[in-house]
Amino acid sequence: MGGETVLCISGASGAVYGIRVLEELVKAGRRVRLVVTPSGRLTLRHECGTTPEDLAEAHGVVLDDADDVAARSASGSARIDAVVICPCSGTTIGKLAAGISDNLVTRSGIVAMKEGRHLIIVPRETPLATVHLENLAKLSGWGVTVLPAMPGFYNHPTSVEDMVDFVVARILDRLDVDHNLGRRWSGDEL
Ligand SMILES: Cc1cc2nc3c(=O)[nH]c(=O)nc-3n(C[C@H](O)[C@H](O)[C@H](O)COP(=O)(O)O)c2cc1C
Numbered sequence: 001m002g003g004e005t006v007l008c009i010s011g012a013s014g015a016v017y018g019i020r021v022l023e024e025l026v027k028a029g030r031r032v033r034l035v036v037t038p039s040g041r042l043t044l045r046h047e048c049g050t051t052p053e054d055l056a057e058a059h060g061v062v063l064d065d066a067d068d069v070a071a072r073s074a075s076g077s078a079r080i081d082a083v084v085i086c087p088c089s090g091t092t093i094g095k096l097a098a099g100i101s102d103n104l105v106t107r108s109g110i111v112a113m114k115e116g117r118h119l120i121i122v123p124r125e126t127p128l129a130t131v132h133l134e135n136l137a138k139l140s141g142w143g144v145t146v147l148p149a150m151p152g153f154y155n156h157p158t159s160v161e162d163m164v165d166f167v168v169a170r171i172l173d174r175l176d177v178d179h180n181l182g183r184r185w186s187g188d189e190l
Helices: 015-027 038-048 052-059 090-098 104-115 130-141 160-174
Strands: 004-009 032-036 062-064 080-088 118-123
Touching: 004 015, 004 038, 004 104, 015 032, 015 038, 015 052, 015 080, 015 160, 032 038, 032 052, 032 104, 038 052, 052 062, 080 090, 080 104, 090 104, 090 118, 090 130, 104 118, 118 130, 118 160
Parallel strands: 004 032, 004 080, 032 062, 080 118
Antiparallel strands: none
16 A cells, blocks of 8 residues: 555446545545546536536545546556546446456556456446446456445435445445444344
């Protein structure tokens, strides 16, 4: 640890998951590089009323252009600890599974795979087509953490925020980032 975390927001619904991951990473003192695909820009605006530029400025993080495959996040020699694609669209999943790195999100993901960096993808689609399932199985088999945006209900969520944070907490756990999101299961609940 000690390097940067690349946080990518692609054009699946659930841009708020990406925003909450960004907030928690910054709160935990992680250095973040943000990348948003053109479709991610649309969902950010439509669902959350914000832009990548405003997000980056508000949280003091670097925003890289999704077209800039020469950015640091795309480099195998850069000190990058982890790449998180949250949310991750079926398009981006398909490209990763096919080894296509045509933008900074897919390039960062493929570089993470080739360099053995932690790559977490957060798919959001329902129902899932066989092509999604087969691509996800491939990626999982190659060591990618597939962490679907599927909130649990055993903590009795009372708000959308609770449900979002359930998923965000699982992402942070995988990144070894301390947080106070939701109660952990103690084993005495039932
Ligand atoms: C409002 C909106 C919601 C979308 N939701 C999803 C979704 O939940 N999952 C998904 O895989 N694609 C979704 N899409 C489609 C993707 O944005 C589209 O496939 C795009 O090519 C993804 O490109 P990207 O992976 O480069 O961001 C949505 C598109 C729009 C406009």
